[in-house]
Amino acid sequence: MKFIIQRDRLVQSVQDVMKAVTSRTTIPILTGIKITTTDEGVTLTGSDSDISIESFIPKEEAGDEIVEIKQTGSIVLQAKFFSEIVKKLPTDSVEIEVLNHLQTVIRSGKSEFNLIGLDAEEYPHLPQIEENNKFHIATDLLKAMIRQTHFAVSTSETRPILTGVNWRIENGELTCIATDSHRLALRKAKVEMETSDSYNVVIPGKSLNELSKIIDDSNEQIDIVITENQILFKAKHLLFFSRLLEGNYPDTSRLIPNESKTDVTVNTKEFLHAIDRASLLAREGRNNVVKLSTIEGGIIEISSNTPEIGKVVEEIQSESIEGEDLKISFSAKYMMDALKALEGTDIRVSFTGAMRPFLIRPLHDETILQLILPVRTY
Template identity: 80%
Template sequence: MKFIIQREYLVRSVQDVMKAVSSRTTIPILTGIKIVATTEGVTLTGSDSDISIESFIPTEEAGDEIVEIKQVGSIVLQARFFSEIVKKLPKDTVEIEVQSNLLTIIRSGKAEFNLNGLDAEEYPHLPQIEENNVFKIPADLLKNMIRQTVFAVSTSETRPILTGVNWKVENNELVCIATDSHRLAMRNAKIETENERSYHAVIPGKSLNELSKILDDTNDLVDIVITENQVLFKTKHLLFFSRLLDGNYPDTSRLIPTESKTEVVLTTKEFLQAIDRASLLAREANNNVVKLSTLPDGVIEVSSISPEIGKVTEEIQSQSIEGEELKISFSAKYMMDALKALESSEIKISFTGAMRPFFIKAINDDTVFHLILPVRTF
């Protein structure tokens, strides 16, 4: 194998596939990146057997030559060394040549590296996916949907299914739900589907985080294919595979309150900053709890007490308060996570009592909302 490639394209592809390479793997060859050169271009693959990423660099794009293929072939190179080498090469072009004993020479300008390669035939094959359940969604919307839900997945392995986000496709709509059993984040959006079937899958939060780092902020469509145990995200030059989580995701619909006793409308930024200040002392008490009380004339009091350190109280003016008086305690972190995900200047919080879940949504947007369980402090 021998080819000459534009370094910036190689660096970008290597960075993308590195997101799937793990140093802690029981299969030694998976600590490497597989490189395959064909007459069409160069394909790089990284995998940790849960996530696999394949990035394709075409020989030319928009009339510009990116890769000059001298000889087709394949090799697996140690990912950690290869990625560091590529980043630090001196010139804009890189020549990669594999000799008969798998020794790989990487040249750029006056720099030359020799790396011992591994046989690409021994690299595990990527999943073969039948493209029956395909839908399309713009990349920037997909990134947003991930960001607005994935933070609420569980980090505990006691219930593995909750470490993923439940994706439901029905009626040309995608609904994403994440919960760690103390809070819930939900986001929905219209999508383009090729059939009217409804199905669902639980995608690991870790996979979605990595995917989100790779996606561009463009409205280019991403093809998404869901099978029984895999999901595939396809962009112009990238394939991103992830395994799905086994098991039944809990029915979250019954958690969502249908009525409320107190409704508060607040300016998001002002409320977020008040919670942030209150959490300065709350954090020390390691339960991170702040208290919210409604006062007359539409005033909200946010407070936190940490017996050994001190206390903080702050009053903020709400846009409106309707319904019963309320005192409620909750995790400052959960509230701040939800407020940051909402992307709205004003929010409405609906409470159904001091010990019942309450939900937060943007004033003019029903596509995203968050549910938080209060904390008993009295």
């Protein structure tokens, strides 16, 4: 194998596939990046066996030569060293050549690295996925949907299925749901499908998080293919594979209340900042809990009391309070996570009493909701 490549393009691709590489693997060859050259260009692959990422660098783009292929072939190079090396090379162009016995030379200007590679034949094959049933979605919308749900997955392995985000596709609509059983995040959007298939899968939260780091914030379409145990995201020159979690995701629809007893409409930022301050002294204590009380004149009081340290009282003028008076306690962290995930200047919080889960939604937007279970303190 021998080729000459534009350094910046190589650096970008290496950074992308590095997102799948971990040093904590039981399969030594997965600490490497696989490099394959064909007559069309260079393909880099990284994998931790849960996530696999493939980045393709074409020979030419818009008439501009990016890679000059001298000899096709493949090699696996230690990801940790290879990624550091390409970042620091002195010139805009890099030559990579595999000599005898997996010895690989990386040349750039007056700099010459000689790395001992691994045999690419031993690198695991990526899942073969038939692309009959794919659907697509704009990349920036996908990123938003991930951001608005994935934070609510469980970090505990007691119920592994809850460490993933549930994706349901029915009638051309994608619903993403995450819950750690104390709170729930839900986001819906239309997707473009060629068939009327429906899906119900669970994608590891970590996979979605890594995916959202490497896809652009553009409105270009990304293709998605779901199989029995894999999901594949196809962007331009980029393939992102993730395994799916096995098991049935709980039916969360019963959790979401249909009616409410108290509805509060409030400015999102004011509410967020007041909760942030009210929780400052409670962070050390149990659960980071704050209290919310409706008081006269449309005022909401947020407070916390940590006996050894002190107490905080915040007042916010709401847009409106409808229904019964209320005192309720909840995790400030969950509330802040939920508020940060919502868009829009005003939100509506719908309570059904101090012991029941409550909903946080933007005004006039039915595609997203956040649900939080209160904490008993009264």
